[in-house]
Amino acid sequence: MSKEDLIKMARRAVIEGDEELAVEMANKVIAEGINPVEIINEALSPAMTEVGDGFANEEISLPGVLVAADAMTKAIELLEPHIPVQEIAKKLGTVVIGTIEGDIHDIGKRIVATMLRVYGFEVHDLGRDVPIDVFVEKVRELKPDIVGTSSLMTTTMAGQKMLEEKLRKAGLRDNIKTMIGGAATTQEWANKIGCDCYAEDANDTVLKAKELIK
Numbered sequence: 417m418s419k420e421d422l423i424k425m426a427r428r429a430v431i432e433g434d435e436e437l438a439v440e441m442a443n444k445v446i447a448e449g450i451n452p453v454e455i456i457n458e459a460l461s462p463a464m465t466e467v468g469d470g471f472a473n474e475e476i477s478l479p480g481v482l483v484a485a486d487a488m489t490k491a492i493e494l495l496e497p498h499i500p501v502q503e504i505a506k507k508l509g510t511v512v513i514g515t516i517e518g519d520i521h522d523i524g525k526r527i528v529a530t531m532l533r534v535y536g537f538e539v540h541d542l543g544r545d546v547p548i549d550v551f552v553e554k555v556r557e558l559k560p561d562i563v564g565t566s567s568l569m570t571t572t573m574a575g576q577k578m579l580e581e582k583l584r585k586a587g588l589r590d591n592i593k594t595m596i597g598g599a600a601t602t603q604e605w606a607n608k609i610g611c612d613c614y615a616e617d618a619n620d621t622v623l624k625a626k627e628l629i630k
C-alpha cells in the first residue's frame with residue numbers, strides 16, 4: 417500500500433472514529449517501513465484538528481469526538497515504538513511536560529512529548545490533570561531545562577500562570593525555561609504570564625525547545 421493510501425486511511429480512521437481501521441492502518445505503516453512521524457504529521461494530527469473544528473461548528477457530536485480521540489490514541493500507541501530516534505551523540509536537554517490540572521485533553525501533549533523524544537530530548541511526561549504542585553516538585557527533583565504545559569480549555573489556562581508564580585516563589589524559575597501550548601493558549605498569553613515560549617504544534621515545539629536550550 418502506498419504512503420498516500422495510508423495517509424487517506426489514517427485520516428478516515430480518525431474522522432470516522434474507526435478504531436479497527438486505525439489499528440489496521442498502523443500495522444500497515446509499520447509493515448511498509450514508513451516513518452510514523454509522517455503519518456502523525458500529515459494525517460492523524462490534521463484529522464483530529466478537523467474533528468475539533470467540526471465539533472466547534474456543531475457538525476460533529478461529542479460522542480463523535482470521543483471515538484475520533486480513541487482511534488487517534490490507539491494509532492499513536494501502536495506507531496510510537498516504531499518512530500526512528502535521531503542519531504544524536506548527546507542528549508539535547510531534559511523536558512518535563514504535562515497537561516494542567518483540571519484538563520484531561522492529552523492527545524496533542526502526547527504527540528509533542530513523542531516528537532521531543534524523537535529529536536533527542538529526555539522527556540518526563542507527567543500525564544494529564546497534573547496538579548501545579550506536582551510540576552513544581554518534579555522541577556525541583558529532575559532539574560529539567562524546560563517545563564512544558566498543555567491547556568486546551570480557557571478554564572485551565574490560569575494554572576499556567578499559577579505555575580509561573582509557584583516556580584518563582586520556590587526559587588526555581590531562574591534555572592529553567594517554560595513553554596506553553598494547547599488550543600486555549602497563544603503567544604499573547606505566554607507574554608502576559610511571563611512564560612518563555614508558546615508553541616503552536618509539535619514541529620514548532622521542537623524548533624523552539626532547541627532555541628530555548630541554546
Ligand code: HCB
Nearest residue numbers: 468519520521522523524564566569570597598599617618
Ligand atoms: Co474537549 N474541548 N472537552 N475533549 N476537545 C475542546 C478543547 C474545546 C475547544 C471544544 C469546543 O468547545 N470548541 C472545548 C474547550 C473550550 C474552552 O475552554 N475554550 C472542550 C471542552 C469544553 C471539553 C469538555 C469540558 C466537554 C464536556 O465534558 N462538556 C471535556 C473536558 C473535561 C476536562 O478536561 N476536565 C472535554 C472532553 C474531550 C474528550 C475526552 C472528548 C476529548 C479528549 C481526549 C483526549 O485528549 N484524550 C476532547 C477533544 C478531542 C477535544 C477537541 C475536539 C480536540 C483536541 C485535540 O485533541 N486536538 C477540542 C477542540 C479543539 O481543540 N479545536 C475540544 C488535536 C491535537 C493534535 O491538537 O491543540 O491538542 P492540540 O495539540 C497541538 C498543539 O496545541 C501543540 O502541539 C500539539 C500537536 O500539534 N501543543 C503543545 C499541545 N500541548 C502543548 C504543550 C506544549 O508545551 C507545547 C505545544
